[in-house]
Amino acid sequence: MDALDRYLPAPDLPAVPLVRALRDGVPGLLREPVPDAALRAGLGVDALLESDATIPLSPLVALLLNAEALRVDPRTVAGPFLAPFSRLAFGRKADVFELLEGADPDLVELLDARLPEPLKRTASGLLRFLGGALLELAALGGYSEWAVFDPASRRLRDRPVGWRISGYTPAAEGRPEFRGYYQGRTEVTG
Amino acid sequence: MSRDVIVVGAGGGGPVVAKELAARGLDVLLLEAGARHADPRREWTHLENDANNPLTGFLRVGPADRSKPAWLREEPQNSYLLQASGVGGTTLHYYGNSPRAYRGVFQGYEGPDKGAYDSAHAFPFTYDELVPYYRWVEATLPVQTAAMGVKETVFLSGAERLGLPVQTTKDTTRWSYRPQENAILQPGGTAGRTGDPERLRYPRATGCTFCGYCLQGCMEPAGAPRNQAAKRSTDNSYVPMALTAPAWSPHGKAVTLLADSYAVKVHTARRDGGLVATGVTWRNGASGDRHREDAEVVVLAGGTTETPRLWLNSGLPDPNGWVGRGYTDHFLDGVTGLFDHDTGSSRGPSSAARCDFPGYGALENIGLPPAMQAFSMSLSDSGIRGRYRNGRGLTGPWDGRTGRLGGPELKEVLAHGIDRLLNVLILTGDDVEPHNRATLSALPPDEHGAVPKVVFRSRRRTRRTLAAREFLARRATELLRRAGATRVYRFDWAPLLLHVHSSMRMGLSADDSVLDADAASRWVGRLYVADNSALANSLGGPNPTLTTQALATRTAERIFVRHFGGDPWVGDETPVPSTDHRVTDAL
């Protein structure tokens, strides 16, 4: 989740109404009932609403992911790992993204009802954008150097995992890669 | 303070107008919202996250101070705006591919395939009218035939087997393939012949060193003067010329360049019964101070998303509702083949070979470093392959259905080897459609006013656009298989907005265009547009920047003749290349 704050453009959303909407509305959208206290703890909403600071984007996104995780499998409300979304296996995580990209009509209705004008009717666009961006930016971040980059020296502490996986060899300033000109032609006119 | 001309935006288009008019002796102020990037060797690295992180990267869309937040643009759908602010604009990212547009998108085209183009939104003049301006820009940048690396030999071997002829001209008149014409200096000396950094310093090495970092901004070879850097992004070409105009032009006057200076309002006044532009107010990013200057002529070049935003935030007229509309994007798609041998995909300039299919669009090879490679295979409107289809999941000659690679499959494909795959980028000749647009967001405004919102209804594009994209995806798959790919993936990208055009389009009809045939505003005198947004359409698929720069040259000439009593010069004079030693010496 930490990576999100580094990657997602953070619109100054009216976060409190969204958090309240999820707290109050998600129980009605689940396949099986979940005790209220467990749900609030699972989503972490109380902590968010208590804090005075403006709610940054990543907890909001986490909240949406966790709400959808509960929709996919209400039993993720408790268990090992930190939160409902992280308790899902890869295949069920994909189900969460299917709902987001959908864009999950039940959740859209719930959020749009609570968003103030002029932001009403923006929930589906937001879910669709997040459904795509979370996956794209996780890939971009995950296969880049950020985890091993030392900002002070602007050097790498280690070889990035993504380079190791993909067999990537960086260049210092260039490479002996020149293979001539196609059919020997170095210029064209007309 | 009063200037002859104020140009807003130092990306692909703005510096062209600034340089041309500075060469004529006009007093030009060039405003750029983002960073100056005066010393890349100190400010940049070759690293992907450091450069391209959309929030904190040195090539993001945001203020010069990287500790301050990036600028928000709302995208109410799955799409991704890939742009950069700072001197050079999005050409800091670009690959330098500089093809001319297809003839079929211009007025007066009568070829047998006429019906294959968006002729309802044609350019309001003929292709031949633009050719002298193409020549001028090609000589200035300069544009040269691309050298090959390993990945080009693989791509071209597939293209040869498609049964197409090889193109040996700059004009594209039929289906064909060829090495790119690139705004990248050909390798000289040790460049391309060694990986040893000690031997790759300028002037032992000149031109492209094949480092493979086009996307992260070009500062090769090490030690080269700014105007000798390999990739001719405008920070390396037109901006150095604009700043040194007195050194290489007999009447030249140096342009005043202000970075970290965000134009927030275009001022107008009523004169002789009409509305005319009179100046610009901008905000300095470091101090927050606002400044205003007047000018005889104002030229907007903030790009396809930001120019309509500035227009609307300034309260300028929009009587036909076309400001921001008709946004085109080549409806890009990615097709990737896996090979059992070295393809060199991560090495060398990002793209140096292409196929053109006038009437449909174009294909080109794209080599990427690992993070962008992973990104490109994670972008889709078809869900996660094998998991869900998001209402799509297209089938065809590629393997399986379209879709993004999910975590485990992404890892498996990348573990096959970044240099054992080859990407083909699909550039669709997409139609101008009013519902695809840049407008103002209802989200809270930032310090520059209401933020832009870019709306794409991708699944409701015209039948011709959709058919062209499918045609190209099939040709791309065939090319990869004929080049020896053992597996081919098609991703069905969600809109990746990096070739963006025509949101302030010039047009034949006053009903559906903002600009007239001179790129002048139809409703405000002394106001012009000189970025990609001025293009009438998506050019039929070819990469846009060369055409924007040719058009901006023509616009500069029109401004000089109409408002400053000068004579035209393109066609009569010989252009000075941006690599000229007088520019180097004066820097």
Ligand SMILES: Cc1cc2nc3c(=O)[nH]c(=O)nc-3n(C[C@H](O)[C@H](O)[C@H](O)COP(=O)(O)OP(=O)(O)OC[C@H]3O[C@@H](n4cnc5c(N)ncnc54)[C@H](O)[C@@H]3O)c2cc1C
């Ligand atoms: C990865 C990538 C590869 C590409 N490769 C190619 C290629 O090979 N060939 C090709 O033809 N094209 C390519 N492109 C597209 C190319 O970059 C654009 O066509 C070109 O940069 C567009 O020029 P522009 O002037 O319209 O906008 P930009 O280059 O985006 O410049 C606009 C500038 O204006 C500034 N600005 C905006 N608003 C304001 C304001 N209000 N006040 C002050 N300044 C403002 C911005 O900060 C920016 O610097 C590529 C793009 C990407 C992302």
